[in-house]
Amino acid sequence: MFGDKPSHACGVFGIFSPDADVARLTFFGMYALQHRGQESAGIATSDGRRIRVYKDMGLVAQVFDENKLRPLSGYLAIGHVRYSTTGSSKIENAQPFVVESVLGPLAVGHNGNLTNALDLRQELLRRGVGLTSTSDSEVVTQMLAGGEGRTWEEKLKIFMVRAQGAYSLTVLTSKALYALRDPWGIHPLCLGRLGENGWVVASESCALSTIGATFEREISPGEIVGIGEDGPITIALMPEPRKASCLFEYIYFARPDSMLNETSLHAMRVAAGRQLAREAPADADLVIPVPDSGIPAAIGYAQESGIPYSEGLIKNRYIGRTFIQPDDRLRKVGIALKFNPLTDHLRGKRVVMIDDSIVRGHTSRPMVHMIRKTGAREVHMRVSSPPICHPCFLGVDMATYPELIAHRMSVEEIRQDMDADSLAYLSLEGLIKATGQSPCSFCTGCFTGDYPVDIELIDKAVFE
Numbered sequence: 001m002f003g004d005k006p007s008h009a010c011g012v013f014g015i016f017s018p019d020a021d022v023a024r025l026t027f028f029g030m031y032a033l034q035h036r037g038q039e040s041a042g043i044a045t046s047d048g049r050r051i052r053v054y055k056d057m058g059l060v061a062q063v064f065d066e067n068k069l070r071p072l073s074g075y076l077a078i079g080h081v082r083y084s085t086t087g088s089s090k091i092e093n094a095q096p097f098v099v100e101s102v103l104g105p106l107a108v109g110h111n112g113n114l115t116n117a118l119d120l121r122q123e124l125l126r127r128g129v130g131l132t133s134t135s136d137s138e139v140v141t142q143m144l145a146g147g148e149g150r151t152w153e154e155k156l157k158i159f160m161v162r163a164q165g166a167y168s169l170t171v172l173t174s175k176a177l178y179a180l181r182d183p184w185g186i187h188p189l190c191l192g193r194l195g196e197n198g199w200v201v202a203s204e205s206c207a208l209s210t211i212g213a214t215f216e217r218e219i220s221p222g223e224i225v226g227i228g229e230d231g232p233i234t235i236a237l238m239p240e241p242r243k244a245s246c247l248f249e250y251i252y253f254a255r256p257d258s259m260l261n262e263t264s265l266h267a268m269r270v271a272a273g274r275q276l277a278r279e280a281p282a283d284a285d286l287v288i289p290v291p292d293s294g295i296p297a298a299i300g301y302a303q304e305s306g307i308p309y310s311e312g313l314i315k316n317r318y319i320g321r322t323f324i325q326p327d328d329r330l331r332k333v334g335i336a337l338k339f340n341p342l343t344d345h346l347r348g349k350r351v352v353m354i355d356d357s358i359v360r361g362h363t364s365r366p367m368v369h370m371i372r373k374t375g376a377r378e379v380h381m382r383v384s385s386p387p388i389c390h391p392c393f394l395g396v397d398m399a400t401y402p403e404l405i406a407h408r409m410s411v412e413e414i415r416q417d418m419d420a421d422s423l424a425y426l427s428l429e430g431l432i433k434a435t436g437q438s439p440c441s442f443c444t445g446c447f448t449g450d451y452p453v454d455i456e457l458i459d460k461a462v463f464e
Helices: 022-032 117-126 136-146 152-162 206-210 247-253 265-279 295-305 328-337 364-373 411-418 428-435
Strands: 011-016 040-046 051-057 076-082 097-101 104-114 165-173 177-181 190-194 198-202 214-218 223-228 231-237 286-289 313-315 339-341 350-355 378-383 422-425
Touching: 011 022, 011 104, 011 165, 011 177, 011 223, 022 040, 022 076, 022 198, 022 206, 040 104, 040 165, 051 104, 076 104, 076 165, 097 136, 104 117, 104 136, 117 136, 136 152, 136 165, 152 165, 152 177, 152 223, 152 231, 177 198, 198 206, 198 223, 206 214, 247 265, 247 428, 265 295, 265 428, 286 295, 295 350, 313 364, 328 339, 328 364, 339 364, 350 364, 364 378, 364 411, 411 422
Parallel strands: 286 350, 350 378, 378 422
Antiparallel strands: 011 076, 011 198, 040 051, 040 076, 097 104, 104 165, 165 177, 177 223, 190 198, 190 214, 223 231, 313 339
């Protein structure tokens, strides 16, 4: 509501299980992925003949209850939680999208952003395909439904040749579940096993453990996996141009209890905090996190620096989940709606405040002021990622160029703007070192402006 963080990517989930209530399991899987999208939620199920769907605006627990889940029968299901990237916030853009085709019913859940969506949209309109939303995910659905190919497998392969950009997809037909990941592997997608006969795909591994499934492996970049009675089968594996995992998934988006590329995100974020302490030490009495996303890095910073770690801000974890907007007086209170400082604990102290990122600066500035009002002697801001200078065009509605504070200001200007005694960011090299991965395996576009795909295809007028 008042946050500085970028809008999340979406979350996708899919399940094949002849012996389970797939709609109910999908509900809990989506619940585990709620952090990836709080705008709308939907579930589509199949009993082998017919696809049923229910979706609406709101959080998973607001959209679904027992009466909504009961009609969603079958042994196959996909689920989706959405935060708008391409397309505005309205029910027409809620997913999964469901259409009828010559091969039968089709439902699609999409996380990402096609960079050639405008061209593909125009192609569909010229062919006479009616589109009801502004989302590129509907373009994906219609491309699959009406595209070339005599089978779903052929259609999926042709789609991967035509589509450009970021996409992790769950695709439901009447008799099978498919999972696709773009050749760059920009956003995550993993495969898990549920009991003897069940299989699950999800954006993050945390959704697997939530429903009692075991992690098997990640879906490879460029891979199409089909899941049916014979279990998961790799239908195609497109050549990998170069792996380009979204680095912001490691910093912020994915839950700390998830695994990405065999890396524990909590451990990686602690390592980033340790590296930050080596690169940007501070003479201080306390290390405090900006909860919740700054906690692992603050732990690492405290461990490496020897400065005691402590809570300094208490977060109201429910304020961001209300659909009731604050009135003018509460808007002026601003960040105090979400955080309360531990005044007695901070008074007279030199404080290092750790956050995982600064995007617009709307949160950091009032938080520094809040800490100062407690009587803290000094406030040193440390950030466990590099300055974000460029927008994301690949599935994260981060911000436009004018909104990005690091695009408009130098580090010293940002420090002065937020009235911190000092400000330092983790270097890109230090961040990648903390991941334990190869430097060439990430998309670093939001930090460097170097994107793995051709973003010139996008209408970027809104970003300039």
